[in-house]
Amino acid sequence: MTTIYDRIKEISNKKGVSIDYVNDKAGLSNKAIYGWKKSTPKADNLQKVADVLHVSTDYLLGRTDEMNPAQSNNGLSGFDEEIMMAFDGKPIPDEDKEKLLEFARFLRSQRGK
Template identity: 50%
Template sequence: MTLFERTKNLSKQRGWNLQTTAEKAGLSQNAIYNWKTKEPSKVSLKSVADVLNVSTEYLLGLTDEMSPISSDKKVADILDDETILAFDGMEIAEEDKEKLREYARFIIEQRQRGNK
């Protein structure tokens, strides 16, 4: 499978077309279509990989492992109102975010009480 095909398939899985994926990555609308015949810049490739939440190695077909194995885990505080919550590349609606925060508060409270 080519870089273009992997990118197209992943975009489709996220419910996006290639123009949307390109825009989310900060590229021109048709930039990814150029990948059929031209190799993208490292910056463009990394931007698209980040948007699709996969490794650049996966997009290039160098591995079947979608996410990079890394010891550098990103930590985000779900209770922080500034944190952007998303699932499978799609942002979660504000009312659903608040439900998740309420559940997180409940779990934290249970742990503090010793009810793990």
């Protein structure tokens, strides 16, 4: 049986970030996610992790295999929200991430012309 922790680990690996990174970004206590191997998290903490990973809580709970069932199909929704980016398995520094986002916003604006 796949646990909540297993789902978090799986999606974190796909996004190229560590469990500790997700834990910190979600504002949880030190190593909280590791404790979910054997216990069930509070709903608000699970939502924080889902928000960081950009997946639904239903996905983390194993109720669905769709990571973002309610997400819009336009490919640009949530574009300006905080996103995680990685290259070669390592998180991209915030200053580089901002440069990449600026370029992506530029490309998006050019499409609209």
